[in-house]
Amino acid sequence: MPVIWILLIVLALAAVGYVLGRRRAYASAEGEIRKLHSLPAYYGYNAAMLTAVPAFFVIAIWLIAQPILIDARIGALIPDSAISESSTRGLVMSDVRRVAEGLDKLVAAGSLTDEETHNLHIETTDIRELLGSVGTALGSDVAPEVLSAAQDYRVLSGAASLGMTILAFVAAIGGLYYSLKQTNKDFRARNTVESMVLSLLVVASTIAILTTAGIVLSMLFETRNFFSQYNWADFYFGTTWSPSFSGRGGSSQLGLLPLLWGTLYISVIALLVAVPIGLYAAIYLSEYAGPKMRSAAKPLIEILAGIPTIVYGLFALITVGPMLRDYFAQPLGLGESASSVMTAGIVMGVMLIPFVSSLSDDIINAVPQSLRDGSLGLGATKSETIRQVVVPAALPGIVGAVLLAASRAIGETMIVVMGAGAAARLDLNPFEAMTTVTVKIVSQLTGDTDFSSPETLVAFALGLTLFVITLGLNIVALAIVRKYREQYE
Amino acid sequence: MNNMLMSEKKLETTQTKISAKDVNVYYGDTHAIKDVNVEIPEKTVTAFIGPSGCGKSTFLRCINRMNDTIDVCRVTGDILLDAEDIYDKRVDPVQLRAKVGMVFQKPNPFPKSIYDNVAYGPRIHGLAKTKAEIDEIVEKSLRRGAIWDEVKDRLHAPGTGLSGGQQQRLCIARAVATEPEVLLMDEPCSALDPIATAQVEELIDDLRSRYSVVIVTHSMQQAARVSQKTAFFHLGNLVEFGDTSDIFTNPSDSRTESYITGRIG
Ligand SMILES: Nc1ncnc2c1ncn2[C@@H]1O[C@H](COP(=O)(O)OP(=O)(O)OP(=O)(O)O)[C@@H](O)[C@H]1O
Ligand SMILES: [Mg+2]
Numbered sequence: 001m002p003v004i005w006i007l008l009i010v011l012a013l014a015a016v017g018y019v020l021g022r023r024r025a026y027a028s029a030e031g032e033i034r035k036l037h038s039l040p041a042y043y044g045y046n047a048a049m050l051t052a053v054p055a056f057f058v059i060a061i062w063l064i065a066q067p068i069l070i071d072a073r074i075g076a077l078i079p080d081s082a083i084s085e086s087s088t089r090g091l092v093m094s095d096v097r098r099v100a101e102g103l104d105k106l107v108a109a110g111s112l113t114d115e116e117t118h119n120l121h122i123e124t125t126d127i128r129e130l131l132g133s134v135g136t137a138l139g140s141d142v143a144p145e146v147l148s149a150a151q152d153y154r155v156l157s158g159a160a161s162l163g164m165t166i167l168a169f170v171a172a173i174g175g176l177y178y179s180l181k182q183t184n185k186d187f188r189a190r191n192t193v194e195s196m197v198l199s200l201l202v203v204a205s206t207i208a209i210l211t212t213a214g215i216v217l218s219m220l221f222e223t224r225n226f227f228s229q230y231n232w233a234d235f236y237f238g239t240t241w242s243p244s245f246s247g248r249g250g251s252s253q254l255g256l257l258p259l260l261w262g263t264l265y266i267s268v269i270a271l272l273v274a275v276p277i278g279l280y281a282a283i284y285l286s287e288y289a290g291p292k293m294r295s296a297a298k299p300l301i302e303i304l305a306g307i308p309t310i311v312y313g314l315f316a317l318i319t320v321g322p323m324l325r326d327y328f329a330q331p332l333g334l335g336e337s338a339s340s341v342m343t344a345g346i347v348m349g350v351m352l353i354p355f356v357s358s359l360s361d362d363i364i365n366a367v368p369q370s371l372r373d374g375s376l377g378l379g380a381t382k383s384e385t386i387r388q389v390v391v392p393a394a395l396p397g398i399v400g401a402v403l404l405a406a407s408r409a410i411g412e413t414m415i416v417v418m419g420a421g422a423a424a425r426l427d428l429n430p431f432e433a434m435t436t437v438t439v440k441i442v443s444q445l446t447g448d449t450d451f452s453s454p455e456t457l458v459a460f461a462l463g464l465t466l467f468v469i470t471l472g473l474n475i476v477a478l479a480i481v482r483k484y485r486e487q488y489e
Numbered sequence: 490m491n492n493m494l495m496s497e498k499k500l501e502t503t504q505t506k507i508s509a510k511d512v513n514v515y516y517g518d519t520h521a522i523k524d525v526n527v528e529i530p531e532k533t534v535t536a537f538i539g540p541s542g543c544g545k546s547t548f549l550r551c552i553n554r555m556n557d558t559i560d561v562c563r564v565t566g567d568i569l570l571d572a573e574d575i576y577d578k579r580v581d582p583v584q585l586r587a588k589v590g591m592v593f594q595k596p597n598p599f600p601k602s603i604y605d606n607v608a609y610g611p612r613i614h615g616l617a618k619t620k621a622e623i624d625e626i627v628e629k630s631l632r633r634g635a636i637w638d639e640v641k642d643r644l645h646a647p648g649t650g651l652s653g654g655q656q657q658r659l660c661i662a663r664a665v666a667t668e669p670e671v672l673l674m675d676e677p678c679s680a681l682d683p684i685a686t687a688q689v690e691e692l693i694d695d696l697r698s699r700y701s702v703v704i705v706t707h708s709m710q711q712a713a714r715v716s717q718k719t720a721f722f723h724l725g726n727l728v729e730f731g732d733t734s735d736i737f738t739n740p741s742d743s744r745t746e747s748y749i750t751g752r753i754g
Contacts, residue, residue, distance in 0.1 A: 370593065370595055372558065373555060373558060373593060374593065374598075374599065374663075375599070376555065376558060376583075376586060377586055377591040377664075378586065378590065378610040378664070378667055379584070379587030379588075379590075379610065379667060380609075380610075381583050384613050389599050389600075393600045
């Protein structure tokens with residue numbers, strides 16, 4: 001039975017459970033709500049949840065475990081002789097699955113009975129052509145071992161899904177029966193339902209945390225692979241970045257420092273542009289601007305946030321870059337390149353202005369009017385009030401906004417590629433082309449990649465380093481915010 | 490009611506400090522103050538009493554132009570401070586507020602240390618040159634606010650960490666630190682215990698020798714104890730204004746009488 005049907009039937013059972021639970025609760029209280037411990041609907045929810053949740057749980061576990069277990073069983077059946085030199089057990093298994101799938105389709109289309117699929121033989125039928133007729137194209141002729149494995153595969157999966165169906169229904173009906181037995185006027189349905197809801201919430205947050213952990217772990221794993229092939233000291237302290245894709249390993253120099261330098265240099269310039277402008281704009285909008293000005297200017301600034309970064313990149317490439325070169329770099333004798341740290345930094349700063357300003361604006365608006373009144377009432381001017389009362393009160397939030405902007409600056413890629421170029425360089429001159437960690441992650445992973453060479457694996461080490469940096473930034477931000485909280489609350 | 494004796498202290502004949510003529514205040518369409526005329530004398534304590542929502546705070550806020558900060562608020566009529574119209578275009582509200590200090594109805598300490606809260610006004614007005622002078626002002630103000638003993642060991646702890654009543658006294662200390670000529674106090678004792686209340690009332694009586702004090706209060710006893718003049722507001726109108734002793738013993742308007750007797754019992 002297809003899974004969707006099982007799910008629908010379980011849901012229908014849950015609905016029945018809701019109705020029955022309510023009715024039973026009413027009956028046990030002789031129709032008087034006051035005698036019930038909880039509102040009748042809670043008894044219904046209790047029954048519905050006890051019906052649906054265990055069944056869904058069974059289905060979920062089963063769907064995850066089934067392919068793994070069956071693959072292991074069938075995989076073990078394939079003799080080593082059936083695996084050719086250039087192939088692996090995994091590739092053969094995927095052939096097996098495709099054949100099994102094709103056979104399923106044939107049965108569904110009615111061209112074969114279930115019986116006949118078990119009696120197919122390589123010698124008597126052209127399996128490849130037969131499967132091709134239902135749209136399952138295979139790369140080569142089907143080996144006898146693969147065919148028999150596929151037949152076993154079908155049998156096993158058929159048995160397994162039957163098992164799942166039965167177990168799911170048993171769980172649903174068992175839950176329904178149990179919950180209805182529980183239901184009487186003294187049963188604390190509200191407490192039970194609330195703790196079930198609580199555990200659902202806990203499961204949801206656990207999934208979020210586990211995903212993060214999973215991402216970090218996979219990065220860690222690949223990074224370890226990288227460091228088994230490349231000296232970590234050369235990576236962290238190397239000042240040259242020159243990967244070679246032709247000569248494997250050896251000749252490549254994969255030093256992190258030039259990339260890290262480029263990342264930090266560009267981010268700092270971006271923040272130097274974005275923070276003052278964004279903050280002053282926020283102060284103007286929230287403290288000085290009239291309602292009309294505010295309602296016009298705020299959306300305009302926020303439009304900046306909606307522009308895709310690639311458009312900013314174009315702006316950097318064709319406008320800002322050449323302008324900086326012609327008016328600053330060349331006259332000052334600082335360089336000939338249109339791609340430069342300055343270009344990317346300024347354009348990225350413009351991109352970050354709305355982040356800083358709209359977050360700071362909200363935070364400044366949240367400062368209570370009574371504080372402003374207190375300061376104005378003492379004879380302070382508006383700007384004294386803003387400098388000495390409003391901004392300090394909003395500071396934790398503003399620091400948070402700035403660090404958020406910093407994280408974005410560090411992670412930004414598109415503007416850097418188009419504004420600062422892709423040349424890794426350790427240089428103080430802001431009119432030189434440089435590049436960042438993110439750009440190099442992209443360039444190491446695009447094109448023909450081989451996930452076993454250090455030139456590719458280095459991307460994971462770079463990614464992990466970046467992750468650790470942004471994590472550190474967030475921890476610092478939290479610490480700052482907490483320190484101010486302690487002081488002011 | 491022997492407390493009422495204080496208000497019967499001899500009233501020196503003094504000049505008018507603040508004089509309001511036909512003042513009307515509107516919040517958008519709400520007409521909050523209606524044609525109020527009042528003359529508040531110098532070196533006296535004037536009490537504003539009246540039921541909640543009658544416009545006491547609103548009128549008080551007109552005197553130092555705090556209503557300017559409310560977009561929807563519109564004030565018409567004239568208010569003269571030392572015979573000068575404070576709503577005149579040439580008057581800088583910032584300078585006005587340095588002269589006319591205010592303690593707000595809700596305590597609003599800044600998110601700064603207790604010390605910095607009190608030093609805020611003197612610093613922005615340049616009242617002290619050295620750290621020692623500021624220290625002195627801070628200590629004196631906190632003593633006058635009747636809170637020195639409670640905070641002297643934690644002057645650098647945040648002012649927002651104090652209890653509600655302590656915050657109220659901190660705000661009083663903050664307001665007196667700038668040495669205003671007129672002090673407007675909006676229910677300054679609403680969260681204070683009897684002892685702190687008595688200390689604040691002592692401060693008010695002490696300030697009277699040099700300044701004018703206007704105090705909003707819901708306590709008839711307090712009005713009787715600390716003030717020499719009383720104004721009774723009702724639904725935005727100034728119903729009655731006169732010597733405190735007259736208002737409390739011999740009100741001329743029936744509304745005043747029923748309000749006062751209703752409260753005092
Ligand atoms: N910011 C404002 N916006 C609109 N209406 C306001 C505002 N402040 C006060 N009002 C209105 O003005 C009237 C007078 O309010 P006010 O605060 O002066 O009363 P009050 O006498 O001080 O009362 P209480 O004793 O409760 O403090 C009330 O009807 C109130 O609703
Ligand atoms: Mg009030």
